[in-house]
Amino acid sequence: MSILSHDSFWNAVISMPMTKKMLQLSLKKCDCCKRTVLEAALDDYCNINKQQCNKCNRFYSGIIGFWIDFLRISLNFKREKVEKLLSDRFARRAVVNLVESFVYFGIKKPLSLSAPFLVVWDFTHKCNLACKHCYSNSGAVQEEELTTKQALAVVDQVADAGVTALAFSGGEPLTRSDFFEVAKYAADRGLYVSVASNGTLLTKANVQKLKESKVNYLDVSIDGSSAKSHDDFRGVPGTFDKAIAGLKNCVEADLCVCIATTVGKKNMEELPEIIDLAEEIQAERFTYFNFIPTGRGKAHFDQDLSAQEREKVLLYLLNRMSAGCKTTILATAPQLARVALQCQGPGGTGEVMMSMAHMQTVKVTKKAVPLGDFIGGCGAGRLYCSISPQGDVHPCVFLPVKVGNLKIQKFKDVWLNAPLFNAFRNRANLKGSCGKCEYKFICGGCRARSAAYHNGDALNGDPGCIMGVNRNEGV
Numbered sequence: 001m002s003i004l005s006h007d008s009f010w011n012a013v014i015s016m017p018m019t020k021k022m023l024q025l026s027l028k029k030c031d032c033c034k035r036t037v038l039e040a041a042l043d044d045y046c047n048i049n050k051q052q053c054n055k056c057n058r059f060y061s062g063i064i065g066f067w068i069d070f071l072r073i074s075l076n077f078k079r080e081k082v083e084k085l086l087s088d089r090f091a092r093r094a095v096v097n098l099v100e101s102f103v104y105f106g107i108k109k110p111l112s113l114s115a116p117f118l119v120v121w122d123f124t125h126k127c128n129l130a131c132k133h134c135y136s137n138s139g140a141v142q143e144e145e146l147t148t149k150q151a152l153a154v155v156d157q158v159a160d161a162g163v164t165a166l167a168f169s170g171g172e173p174l175t176r177s178d179f180f181e182v183a184k185y186a187a188d189r190g191l192y193v194s195v196a197s198n199g200t201l202l203t204k205a206n207v208q209k210l211k212e213s214k215v216n217y218l219d220v221s222i223d224g225s226s227a228k229s230h231d232d233f234r235g236v237p238g239t240f241d242k243a244i245a246g247l248k249n250c251v252e253a254d255l256c257v258c259i260a261t262t263v264g265k266k267n268m269e270e271l272p273e274i275i276d277l278a279e280e281i282q283a284e285r286f287t288y289f290n291f292i293p294t295g296r297g298k299a300h301f302d303q304d305l306s307a308q309e310r311e312k313v314l315l316y317l318l319n320r321m322s323a324g325c326k327t328t329i330l331a332t333a334p335q336l337a338r339v340a341l342q343c344q345g346p347g348g349t350g351e352v353m354m355s356m357a358h359m360q361t362v363k364v365t366k367k368a369v370p371l372g373d374f375i376g377g378c379g380a381g382r383l384y385c386s387i388s389p390q391g392d393v394h395p396c397v398f399l400p401v402k403v404g405n406l407k408i409q410k411f412k413d414v415w416l417n418a419p420l421f422n423a424f425r426n427r428a429n430l431k432g433s434c435g436k437c438e439y440k441f442i443c444g445g446c447r448a449r450s451a452a453y454h455n456g457d458a459l460n461g462d463p464g465c466i467m468g469v470n471r472n473e474g475v
Contacts, residue, residue, distance in 0.1 A: 037064075038064065110373065127172040128172055129172070129198050130235035133291060157406060180209050187216075204249050225276075251282050272320075279325070331355060354368070377443040391407045
C-alpha cells in the first residue's frame with residue numbers, strides 16, 4: 001500500500017506543534033541571500049552551484065533532503081527526474097506554495113492550496129472573431145475594463161499571493177493595446193505566463209513581442225482539421241489559415257505551443273486528424289476542452305457529447321497517449337483520471353498515465369497512483385480560479401459566478417475566504433451522481449457543467465458522465 005493512502009496519519013504528523021514549527025521555519029527568508037530555508041535546501045539537493053551563504057544553516061538542508069528522498073523512494077521516482085523538476089524555478093514556486101498550504105489547510109483529499117497554481121485572466125472580452133461556443137460572449141463588445149494601472153496592481157496581488165502561473169485569455173488578449181506591457185510585468189514578477197489566443201494575430205512581429213515579454217506558452221484554438229470545419233466554428237472565413245500560420249510562427253520562434261480543441265458532436269470525428277496536425281506542426285501539447293454550455297454555448301446544448309461519446313473520446317486520448325504520441329495530450333475533462341485508473345488499474349509495478357488536473361499529463365509508477373486523489377480532477381476554487389476584465393474573481397472561466405472583486409478586495413483574502421471556494425474544497429459537499437461516486441476524489445466532476453445543467457447549482461452531479469448514466473442519473 002502507498003504511503004499516500006495514510007492521509008489521516010500525515011495530517012496528524014503535520015498538526016504536531018514541532019512539525020508546524022519546522023514547516024514555518026522552512027519558509028523563513030535569509031536576511032543575507034533572500035532565499036527561504038526551503039529554497040536553499042532545494043539548491044543543495046539539486047547540486048545547484050550558488051555562492052554559499054554564511055548565514056544559511058546547512059543542517060536544515062540535510063533534514064529536507066532526507067524527506068525528499070523518503071518520498072521519492074516510496075513513490076519509485078528516479079532521483080534525476082526529481083532533481084530536474086526541483087531545479088525549475090516555477091516548480092520551486094509551486095513547492096513553496098505546497099508547504100504553505102500544508103501549514104494552512106493540512107493534508108486533504110483532494111489538496112487545497114493557500115494560493116492557486118493557476119489563475120486564468122480574461123484580459124478583455126474584445127475579439128476579432130465570433131465563435132459559436134464562446135464561453136464569454138466575446139466579440140465587438142463595449143464594456144469598462146481594468147485600466148493599465150489597475151491591471152498591473154492585479155498582477156502584483158496575484159504574484160504576492162504565491163500563484164505559480166498566470167494565463168491571459170479572453171476574448172483575444174492581443175487586441176488590448178497594453179497586453180505586452182502587462183504580460184512582461186507578470187513575467188518579471190516571477191509568474192509563468194501563458195496566452196490563450198485564436199491565433200489570427202500571431203504575426204512574426206507579434207510573436208517577437210511575445211518573446212520579448214517573456215511569455216512562456218501559447219495556447220491556440222483549432223476546432224477543426226480543415227478550414228471548412230474550423231471557420232464554421234469561428235464565424236469568420238480565413239481564420240484557420242491565419243491560426244495555422246500563427247502556430248508555425250511560434251514554433252519557428254521556439255515558443256512552446258499548444259493546439260486547444262473544444263470537442264462537440266460536429267468535430268468529434270475530426271479529433272484524430274487534429275492531433276495529427278499538432279504533431280505535424282510540432283506543437284508540444286494538445287488540449288481537449290470539454291464543451292460547456294455557457295456564454296454563447298448556451299444556444300448549442302445539442303452539440304454537447306453524450307456520456308457514451310465523452311467516454312469514447314477519453315478512451316481514445318488515453319490510448320493515443322499510451323501509444324507514445326509525440327505531442328503531450330491534456331484534457332479539461334476531470335473524468336480522464338478516472339478513465340486512466342479504470343483502464344490501467346492501481347495494482348502491479350508498471351507505469352500509468354496520470355492526469356494532473358488539466359495542467360499536465362505524465363507517466364508515473366503505479367505506486368504513485370494515489371496521488372490522483374490529492375490532485376483531485378476539477379480544481380475550480382481549489383487549484384485555480386479566474387479573473388474577469390473588470391477584476392471580478394470567479395471559480396473558473398466556464399463558471400462566471402462572482403465571489404469578489406480585486407478593485408476593492410485583496411486576491412489572497414478572496415481566495416482563502418470565498419464561501420463557494422471553501423465549498424468546492426470539501427468533496428463531502430457534492431450532491432447527485434458526483435456525491436455518490438467512488439471516484440469523487442480523483443475526479444469530482446466538472447463544477448461548471450453541473451451549474452450549466454442544474455440551474456446554477458455548482459455542487460450537483462456532472463451530467464454526461466458514464467458513471468452517472470450507469471446509475472440512471474445522467475442526461
